[in-house]
Amino acid sequence: MSSITGALLTDLYMLTMLQGYFQQRMEDTAVYEFFVRDLPPGRGFLVAAGLEQVLEYLETLHFTDEELTWLTGTKRFTPEFVDYLASLRFAGDVHAMPEGTVFFPNEPILRVTAPIPQAQFVETRIINLLHFETVLASKAARCVLAAPGKLLVDFGLRRAHGAEAGLLAARASYLAGFAGTATVLAGKLYDIPIFGSMAHSFIQAHDNELAAFEHFAHAQPDNVLLLIDTYDTEVGAQTVVELAPRLKALGIAIKGVRLDSGDLASHARKVRKILDAGGLTEARIFSSGNLDEYTLRELLDKGAPIDGFGVGTRLDTSADAPYLDCAYKLVEYAGHPRRKLSEGKATLPGRKQVYRSYGTDSVKRMQADVITVEHDTQSGEALIRPVMQGGQRIHAPEPLVRSRERAADQLSRLPSDLYDLDAKSAYPVSVSHALEQLARRADKEVRAALISN
Amino acid sequence: MSSITGALLTDLYMLTMLQGYFQQRMEDTAVYEFFVRDLPPGRGFLVAAGLEQVLEYLETLHFTDEELTWLTGTKRFTPEFVDYLASLRFAGDVHAMPEGTVFFPNEPILRVTAPIPQAQFVETRIINLLHFETVLASKAARCVLAAPGKLLVDFGLRRAHGAEAGLLAARASYLAGFAGTATVLAGKLYDIPIFGSMAHSFIQAHDNELAAFEHFAHAQPDNVLLLIDTYDTEVGAQTVVELAPRLKALGIAIKGVRLDSGDLASHARKVRKILDAGGLTEARIFSSGNLDEYTLRELLDKGAPIDGFGVGTRLDTSADAPYLDCAYKLVEYAGHPRRKLSEGKATLPGRKQVYRSYGTDSVKRMQADVITVEHDTQSGEALIRPVMQGGQRIHAPEPLVRSRERAADQLSRLPSDLYDLDAKSAYPVSVSHALEQLARRADKEVRAALISN
Helix, strand or coil: CHHHHCCCCCEHHHHHHHHHHHHCCCCCEEEEEEEEEECCCCCCCEECCCHHHHHHHHHHCCCCHHHHHHHHHCCCCCHHHHHHHHCCCCCCEEEECCCCCEECCCCCCEEEEEEHHHHHHCHHHHHHHHHHHHHHHHHHHHHHHHCCCCEEEECCHHHCCCHHHHHHHHHHHHHCCCCEECEHHHHHHHCCCECCCCCHHHHHCCCCHHHHHHHHHHHCCCCCEEECCCCCHHHHHHHHHHHHHHHHHCCCCCCEEEECCCCHHHHHHHHHHHHHHCCCCCCEEEEECCCCHHHHHHHHHCCCCCCEEEECHHHHCCCCCCCCEEEEEEEEECCEECCCCCCCCCCCCCCEEEEEEECCCCCCCEEEEEEEECCCCCCCEECCEEEEECCEECCCCCCHHHHHHHHHHHHHCCCHHHHCCCCCCCCCEEECHHHHHHHHHHHHHHHHHHHHC | CHHHHCCCCCEHHHHHHHHHHHHCCCCCEEEEEEEEEECCCCCCCEECCCHHHHHHHHHHCCCCHHHHHHHHHCCCCCHHHHHHHHCCCCCCEEEECCCCCEECCCCCCEEEEEEHHHHHHCHHHHHHHHHHHHHHHHHHHHHHHHCCCCEEEECCHHHCCCHHHHHHHHHHHHHCCCCEECEHHHHHHHCCCECCCCCHHHHHCCCCHHHHHHHHHHHCCCCCEEECCCCCHHHHHHHHHHHHHHHHHCCCCCCEEEECCCCHHHHHHHHHHHHHHCCCCCCEEEEECCCCHHHHHHHHHCCCCCCEEEECHHHHCCCCCCCCEEEEEEEEECCEECCCCCCCCCCCCCCEEEEEEECCCCCCCEEEEEEEECCCCCCCEECCEEEEECCEECCCCCCHHHHHHHHHHHHHCCCHHHHCCCCCCCCCEEECHHHHHHHHHHHHHHHHHHHHC
């Protein structure tokens, strides 16, 4: 992955600003925080994801000679500045909510503290990673809540937005509770279970469906999941029943069938009957095709006897909410709290902490969050923790299964009204008195600066 | 880029099917075509993009030893099959519409002809590339049509879905007529002009706006585009006017200002007056912030005096239509035309060609397309051309500027009702008699196969 995450994967203005900082020798400590301003319509919560990729990026950030030569060739930068870039590394601190944490608008999930050139430069890629993985984990969590106990598999690589989107979608959906992915490389990179059997063209390349099924079973005797809707779904199911005894004689069990088109609930019911009547009560029904949390809920509300789902395009593109209104904002520079006043985009200044309180019921459901200043103490759990110091990780990378357990725990403790796919009420998040005071102080400083203009 | 496009960037079922083909020694010639089934609501046309990345992928496809070792470790594949994968290369033929061609539903834009294991295996990545770049080029073309003559720049990397999405979005939007991108690496990889100046945090890190503007101008004297909305847009514009003479004395010209928040039309009018009154009639107004084709049209309809736009999130995620209903389908195997009958997903069989006829008016506007069989001859221009033979490109890679010229030419020749952002009528695309006959023949063969099941 490292070739695509080189130092030039950034916006040009990072480099033009850095040249400004360099010439003015501005290198005081800057503090930036990443947060989401608003939830997409109908969404009640988000799931933090992408921290591991951000830390990898920060640990390895540097310009190669080839990149520096290219930058010189653009004639936009002085030789002194290009020399300075040659030695640029990330040597700052990072605090973050761990991956899999449920969070809400205006709560920072990542804080970067470093000399301003370093903290500024990493903005583009940090947003690029945290934004997308959080979009995906949040979308996938909704699918998991809509289909409790079902096997969910990410099928989206082909219509994901490029290679990395497909890989990170596989990772983020697994983190949120999916069982695995069809994307082989994601299995290798992130140690995620992989799933897959056959496409329609495999059937079509054979003289008939029966031959295709039989050939497949011989080639993958431990993975006999047969796609039965290429020509006629019910005929396909009958063909499976017909084939089963011959395979059984060879010690091969049919694990299940897949439906990919038509009225999935109606087909599933008919197919279940055909399989059961044929003695294949153990064979599972798996379905795919235009699925998302809404269609999953609809199918399960209809009582469709489907055991697992391949969720593709609408998951990997987060089709109903393909982006979040998020930002990586300067909140402090050289010891002074900062905030932007741009219309409709005012932000909370200073280094922050988020405390979460839980109920005393058996599930210990989430009750309310307070956003406050870094060293304030509030009751509840402090969600933002140190993860990198002086450019070095404080702990070894967290195994993805551990983040996945955290997400499952968090999702099991959501307030019950947040399980609704169309969230009507907002989770209570308040701003502490101490943070409000800091905001007033920051505004006073900004106004003084405006007058001195 | 090559590390992310390795052979394992595929769906698991490609490998399970290939093991089936391998064991049955099925390696007859298969023909697959990529096409889009439907246009997203309101869209009247699409712009083909991504062919160059597909050809790069096909030329370089191979499994590394490390990938093969990992596959062996999954225990899903026989040693003989893994040996076979070690020698797998793409040695087939490719026909395609050139990048930048306007196209419509059911028209194939790419055809792959190869032994079935090869033609099948490349499906996932081919769709992943063609789908996304086509989504992006089509979205960007709408922005270009909504803002004729304006400078449009891709600002979307941070909220694009991962690194590759940001890079390919920069490429596809440039192809469709954007002037360039903020993404530095896209500038290097694709030789696209890059744009950028400063973010709010650069202003905030200084004691006041004036100091920030002055420092920036000294650091980037050829690129003085000043962001004026951090605190108060009109005050920011006055500060620019105040600073201009001091910079002029040093031989530095202020190229323009950028607005990123609030009512852009209203601010632009006030800012234009302030700049003009201050003698800065040459300074351009550039704006950004939640833009897409609809907001561009609205701003220009209001007569906002804005010269250029940075279009980000909604472009790079194609927010209103983040995916297309597209497919890469088997249309012929071993000389027999094939089509799938799955409900609602029936496709046209056989190798196809698309002919486009143009009017005799001075613009030579597009009039109608006919989809027909490969060697049929119809009047008009044949859009599908050979691009790869036996795994080798027929021509050198087409320079991106050439594809960009083609897109501009095509967009200038759209039927006039397709310029509407909410297309009400469909462009006429018909299916030839010869193709209809082939479809009937394919259905007959499929039904015979069903009976023989």
